[in-house]
Amino acid sequence: MQQPSPVPDSAAPLVDVVDLSVRFVSKDATVHAVNGVSFQLTAGEVLCILGESGSGKSVTMRALLRLLPETARISGQVRVDGRDVIAMAGNELARLRGGVASMIFQEPMTALDPVFTVGQQIAETIVRHEGTSWAEAEKRGLELLELVQIPSAKRRLASYPHELSGGLRQRAMIAMALSCRPRLLLADEPTTALDATVQIQILLLLRRLQEDLGMGVIFVTHDLGVAGEIADRVAVMYAGRFIETGPVVDLMEGPLHPYTQGLLGSTVHGGMRGQRLTAIPGSPPSLSELPTGCAFAPRCPQAMDVCQTSEPTERKPRPDRTARCVLVEESIQAA
């Protein structure tokens, strides 16, 4: 038998991000899209990054695969499956993308190639990454379409993306993302463009696939309900920072940060008829001119003088929860 390695694989997180910052520098302005994000994802865990437009949630996720334009300045440390993504050369990156980690997008019509059939696109990925024969790859393609529950899969393999409905297209994209059995699936609002009755189907499919295949999933969404259906853990993002993280039940039942509280209060759901919505005043800050101090302070009903001057540090009221707000007490004893 082989000697066990000194650090067993299961202990190493699938994703390890330390102090990630992303800036987009142009002549006119510097956009601070991500400002010091740190987190870990273990294999088989579903993390939802919840935030509004311009909060930096998609940029954070794309940085994990370095899917960012040339103008992006990335700093900090990003390790996926133990490998340093920031230091990777081009061919290594190409192996990572679609191999160990793959991604699904909001709009499948723009993410799929319109001039190739679904089958060709899936087979190409498999041939490229695993060097199998084309016939072998096409056979796998059929299995994958059945895995994502596409009816009459054989016929659909020969379909072009425009011939599929929105829900089927999204399933085809998921099949393609899963074609090389990734350990990490990145999902960027994959259900936002879908109808309500289709969205729930895709969410349940993703949840089942994640459990069956044991993938780690990072799921970006702006919808609390979607996070509630799929997340193990939620990270709430505001102005490029994780302002609160925690297990999904705890976070939705007892939000700590005033922004998360506001978000829960302003999300319309059943039984709110006739009540006034507790809206968060104002709008999110511009990422090219962030306020000093807490970025949420200008909209915060509980802001104090200290919030205007210094950026609150991350507090850990419980071992599995963090919040960046001066109102949150650091727990005394480490559990």
Place this chain on the structure above:
Amino acid sequence: MSDTPRTRVQGTQGRSVLLDVRGLRKHFPIRGGILNRVIGTVQAVDNVSFAVREGETLGIVGESGCGKSTTARLLMHLIEPDDGTITFDGRVVDKRDRAALRDMRRVLQMVFQDSYSSLNPRLPIEETIAFAPWVHGIPKREARDRAHRLLGAVGLEPATFARRYPHELSGGQRQRVNIARALALEPRVVVLDEPVSALDKSVEAQVLNLLVDLKDAFRLTYVFISHDLNVVQYVSDRVLVMYLGKVVEVGPVDQIYANPRHPYTRALLASRPSMNPRQRTTEAPLTGDPPNPINPPSGCRFRTRCAFAEGVCSTAEPRLAASDAVGGGLDAHMVACHMLAPDSGHSKTVLASNTA
């Protein structure tokens, strides 16, 4: 904005009908082939009837392709119906009656989903708002004063915002400008087509609060179109559920949400993500996507996705009828399903009337 709980106008029953739509139909031909012949039709809206009372909010809900936006455009006469009548305040609006059309366009205004493309990028927002009153003969200075008042009413300080251009505003601010623009001609009815769908959640709540305030302040009637069931429940007095160009269910909001009768309405409501992570959805209520509105299924258009579909559903089209003995009139809960029609021949009809 005050934080006092809003008192809902409970009794809109006695109010008069402001907008009456009967048998509205719009089919879009699809041309193709070398001779550019009609090769199919999109049956966007097919025999849709409803009424809107003065002072109420009618919510129209449905998935993509159900015809809700086409209905809005037909109401505004942005497109002409193939068939059917629209009566506004007792007067039939017809494109041949130019005067009636012009009057109706003034008192019926619309707010679109995309706040950016519905504003002129080359005009400061005060001029965008003042434009329509000026065209309708109000002196320029007066029109501008009105624009400033409206900016104040939608929560944008005129001194700060009046001279700004659309690109200088956030999405929520732009939607406020659109609302102010829609109110500039002192309309009686505002058709809101997905007015908050493009906004972030925190801003969505602000705009919904604003819409509620404005409705009271300007005594407006709303037709509120959205795919978001929660938002429709929040704003509406009555709700119209559409599927593939047909009305499948209509009734008072509490009836529709607490006691949905049509299988599609039930599935749609059950498809909402659970807000409680302890009780997640375990099974998708429906499979597949909504079918293409080109050549929709015969009989009941929902039958291809319905768990209760039988032979009768493919041969006969269900009529919209009162689902229970509560009575007719505008507050009736109406459903178009063979299971709720006693003499339809569907095997579940008896069961349905027992549970009613």
